[in-house]
Amino acid sequence: MKRKVIYLSVAILLCIGIIYSCSKNTAPAPATSTANTNAQIQNFAFSPATINIKTGSTVTWTNMDSAPHTVTSLTGAFDSGSIATSGTFKFQFNTPGTYVYHCTIHSMMANATVVVSN
Ligand SMILES: [Cu+2]
Structure with a gap:
């Protein structure tokens, strides 16, 4: 029993x-279609210079330099404003496309790109 x-x-x-x-x-x-991605701003450059992500992903930039920087879309899609040392800026990309951005403080920091695809 x-x-x-x-x-x-x-x-x-x-x-x-x-x-x-x-x-x-x-x-x-x-959700394999979205992922959070980290990017650095270091030595007066965006790294990686080109970020490939899926629609809906969030990119977080961290300023590793002692100088302030901005992450500013050329089309006005996003603008971090001044990011201080160790500061971060996050943006969620919900629309597919190619987003070119630059730093408004340092003109040589140009033509960085986020490519958002489905
Ligand atoms: Cu800068």
């Missing part, structure tokens, strides 16, 4: 396990 109870318990646990793993497999896949 005790054995039956043990077998039954094991069977029930197995069923729960199978149902649980099945429900996990059928759950929507983690």
Whole structure:
């Protein structure tokens, strides 16, 4: 009798396990279409100079320099304003396209790009 109870318990646990793993497999896949991406502003340059992301992704820039910088879209899509040392700027790209940006303080920091695709 005790054995039956043990077998039954094991069977029930197995069923729960199978149902649980099945429900996990059928759950929507983690949002592979979006990802958060980090970029650096270092030595008066944007790194990487070109960022490729999926629509809906957020890019976070961190200023690693002692000088302030900006992350400013040429089309006005985004503008960080002045980012102090160790400061960050985040922007979520919800529209596919190519976004060219620059630093308004340092004219040589030009033509950095975020490419947003579906
Ligand atoms: Cu700058």
